[in-house]
Amino acid sequence: MTAEPDFDVVVVGAGIAGCVTAYRLAQAGRSVALVERGAVPGSKNLSGGVLYSRGLEEVFPDLLERAPIERRITRNYLQLLNAESAVGIDYQDRRLAEPVNAVTVLRARFDPWLAEQCEEAGADLLSGVRVDEVLREDGRVVGVRAGEDELRAHVVVAADGVNSFVARGAGLRGREPLHHLALGVKAVVALPEERLRERFHLTGDEGVAYAVVGDCTRGVGGGGFLYTNRASLSVGVVLRLDDLVAKREDSAAVFDHFLAHPFVAPLLEGGEVVEYGSHLVAEGGLAMLGEVVTDGMVVVGDAAGLTINTGLTVRGMDLAVASGVAAASAVGQALDTGDTSRDGLAGYRRELLDSTAGRDLQTYAKAPAFLERERMYHDYGALLGDVLHRVYDHDLTPRRHLLDVARAELRRSPVRVRDLVRDGLAGVRAL
Amino acid sequence: MRTTSIPDRLAANSYVTDEEQPHIRVDQELARRTGCGDRLIAVCPAKVYTREADGTVGVEHAACLECGACFAVADPGVLEWTYPRGGFGIAFREG
Numbered sequence: 001m002t003a004e005p006d007f008d009v010v011v012v013g014a015g016i017a018g019c020v021t022a023y024r025l026a027q028a029g030r031s032v033a034l035v036e037r038g039a040v041p042g043s044k045n046l047s048g049g050v051l052y053s054r055g056l057e058e059v060f061p062d063l064l065e066r067a068p069i070e071r072r073i074t075r076n077y078l079q080l081l082n083a084e085s086a087v088g089i090d091y092q093d094r095r096l097a098e099p100v101n102a103v104t105v106l107r108a109r110f111d112p113w114l115a116e117q118c119e120e121a122g123a124d125l126l127s128g129v130r131v132d133e134v135l136r137e138d139g140r141v142v143g144v145r146a147g148e149d150e151l152r153a154h155v156v157v158a159a160d161g162v163n164s165f166v167a168r169g170a171g172l173r174g175r176e177p178l179h180h181l182a183l184g185v186k187a188v189v190a191l192p193e194e195r196l197r198e199r200f201h202l203t204g205d206e207g208v209a210y211a212v213v214g215d216c217t218r219g220v221g222g223g224g225f226l227y228t229n230r231a232s233l234s235v236g237v238v239l240r241l242d243d244l245v246a247k248r249e250d251s252a253a254v255f256d257h258f259l260a261h262p263f264v265a266p267l268l269e270g271g272e273v274v275e276y277g278s279h280l281v282a283e284g285g286l287a288m289l290g291e292v293v294t295d296g297m298v299v300v301g302d303a304a305g306l307t308i309n310t311g312l313t314v315r316g317m318d319l320a321v322a323s324g325v326a327a328a329s330a331v332g333q334a335l336d337t338g339d340t341s342r343d344g345l346a347g348y349r350r351e352l353l354d355s356t357a358g359r360d361l362q363t364y365a366k367a368p369a370f371l372e373r374e375r376m377y378h379d380y381g382a383l384l385g386d387v388l389h390r391v392y393d394h395d396l397t398p399r400r401h402l403l404d405v406a407r408a409e410l411r412r413s414p415v416r417v418r419d420l421v422r423d424g425l426a427g428v429r430a431l
Numbered sequence: 432m433r434t435t436s437i438p439d440r441l442a443a444n445s446y447v448t449d450e451e452q453p454h455i456r457v458d459q460e461l462a463r464r465t466g467c468g469d470r471l472i473a474v475c476p477a478k479v480y481t482r483e484a485d486g487t488v489g490v491e492h493a494a495c496l497e498c499g500a501c502f503a504v505a506d507p508g509v510l511e512w513t514y515p516r517g518g519f520g521i522a523f524r525e526g
Contacts, residue, residue: 039447039518044497046526107526128518146517163499165513176503183500185476187440188525189432232525244474245504251476252437259432268432275525276440278476278498 003152007033007124008335010144010153012131012166014041015107016317017301018159019114020059020324021331026121028332033151034115034123035144037130037160042111045161046279048184049104049227049234050209052318055357059325060117067113070104070229071207072097075200078312079263080381081214081224086263087384097206104207104227104234105317106188131160134169140295140341141170154340155331156297159324162280164303172291172299178242179372180284180305182222185255186236189271193231199267200228211312214381216258220244221377224258225314226267233271235259238281238314240372251278281316282307286365292323292352293345300327306357308364310431311371315360322357370430373423375415383413437478441494449519453492455479455501456511462488465506474500497521 011022014036022034038044050073057063064072075092096102119125135143135150143152144166158166162181167173191199200208207228216224221240226233237258239251258264282288288305292298300306301320308315330348334340352358370376390405400408410417457480462468468488471480477496481489497520502512514520 037514037517039522042526043522043524044514044520046498046523108523109526111526130514130517163502175507178504181500181503183474183476183498241474241500241503245470248469248473250473251500252478255476265432271432273432273435273440274443275523276437276444276477276496277521277523277526278496278500280499280503 005143005152005154007031007151007153009155009157009331010035010151011157011159012144013159013161013303014115014125015045015111015159015161015301015320016114017303017320017324018157019111019118020321021157021159021300021327022118022123023059023121024325024328025331026118026123030332030335032123033153034118034125035129035131035146035151036115036125036127039128040112041115041125041127042108045107045111046186046277047105047107047317048186048225048236048314049106049229050102050314051105052102052315053100055318055321059321064100068109070106071205072100073102073104073209074206075208077208077210079210079212080384081212081216081261081263082382082385083215085385085389087381087388102209104229106229131166134166134297141297154296154335155345157327157331158297158299158303159301160303162282162302164299167299167303170294170297172294176288178245179240180282180288181241182238182281182283183241183244183251184236184238184279184281185251186234186277187273188275189233189235189268190274191232191271195270196228196231196233202228211314213311213376214378216261216264217377218249218254218257219378220247220249220254221372224264226264232274233268235268240283283309283368285309285368286361287368289361292349293342295342296340298327298331298345298348300324308360308367309371310364310367319357322355323352326351326355364431366430370426373426375419375423379413379415383409383415386413441477445522445524446493447519447522448493449515452516453490454513454515454520455490455492455495457488457490458509459487461506461509465509467506467509470504471501474504495520
């Protein structure tokens with residue numbers, strides 16, 4: 001005889017995906033337990049920091065007025081970093097401010113607000129509780145065990161992040177191939193607000209997001225980032241694990257190299273490291289999205305491997321929102337019909353893939369493979385830097401037409417014309 | 432910015448250390464046989480792992496940032512790696 005469930009739904013993990021799922025279900029009158037292993041929601045969570053916010057605004061229409069966000073991103077800076085030079089594309093646009101498109105967040109401040117909304121909607125928040133395993137009966141998930149306690153539910157939502165032990169325990173995830181994972185290493189560097197605004201040419205609560213490729217990772221596939229918060233910077237590197245291991249690089253040394261780089265160090269001048277953290281990043285895109293439904297369970301957010309990296313934009317949190325919305329809808333319907341089996345919950349995957357985020361996952365399915373091309377990380381930035389050097393460096397040699405300069409530099413570069421063509425075509429197809 | 436050492440950076444972090452139940456264990460024999468110790472040492476940004484004088488892999492679990500990178504790159508069976516018990520471990524104040 002199966003024991004009566006304590007809750008309709010147990011959500012494991014009070015990050016963005018977990019909170020959105022819990023909030024929507026609690027709002028719909030379901031009994032929801034939101035289980036968080038941190039003593040406080042957000043205390044275990046780390047993100048690069050840019051949240052594309054429109055999706056979350058559909059869940060919380062007053063998000064931007066009430067939630068503790070840092071800055072509205074109105075400037076995107078793409079930097080190709082070389083040892084001796086840097087080439088940047090500085091894109092600033094007032095249209096990114098109205099309506100707001102993306103914001104920076106610090107999760108230890110942002111997530112407690114999200115969890116609070118869940119509590120106000122009626123969810124029971126259980127903090128400081130580590131889930132040890134999923135409970136299964138007759139092959140279906142019926143709850144979770146945390147220490148001595150068992151929590152039983154009609155549906156368990158695995159929202160426990162990229163390492164999801166809950167999804168593994170239910171047999172939905174296995175050992176992830178290393179090229180699907182990257183290691184993010186990040187520091188939060190405090191900087192007085194006025195100084196930060198001056199340095200990054202910002203007014204009011206506007207902010208900038210830097211995406212950096214090239215000589216910031218010592219040749220390891222990946223890149224660097226720098227985002228402005230209210231009175232601090234989030235700065236770090238994201239390193240593809242397979243390449244980090246293959247190149248026998250030390251992650252902390254790569255991070256130090258980035259911070260000390262002559263084109264990065266001045267941006268951090270006068271700042272103080274107030275926190276140092278690391279986090280695994282799902283990098284596989286659509287290929288990493290595994291089984292997200294089993295009998296009595298759905299998997300959301302990072303736990304489902306939901307991220308999109310196009311090189312220009314890196315998205316995870318907005319996908320977490322989309323999965324939470326889709327999961328809450330499908331779980332709600334399953335509870336209505338009383339069928340919380342795999343078939344009863346199957347609507348989740350469909351809704352997820354039909355959502356904007358899901359369609360984006362399909363659009364960018366080839367992006368991860370494209371970004372594995374080695375040339376992206378050193379040769380192109382160096383080539384462009386060399387061409388521009390010839391343009392701007394008036395060294396008393398006669399000037400040549402730009403096209404001749406470019407041809408000459410291309411000949412000196414390891415990049416072949418056929419590489420350019422191939423990578424260009426692949427880029428057009430992937431991005 | 433002043434360059435800071437990793438211990439300095441970690442000292443700025445907030446931790447609630449679980450003295451009773453370390454959450455990481457290394458199978459030294461398997462680590463030696465697979466040679467994956469160097470990988471653990473290189474990949475961990477908090478320098479949780481070190482090479483001891485006797486060749487074994489030392490573990491300073493209190494410094495762990497709980498990212499899971501070591502667990503992902505370790506040969507199967509070398510690491511027993513769980514999250515710390517509820518409420519213990521790193522407590523991000525920024526995130």
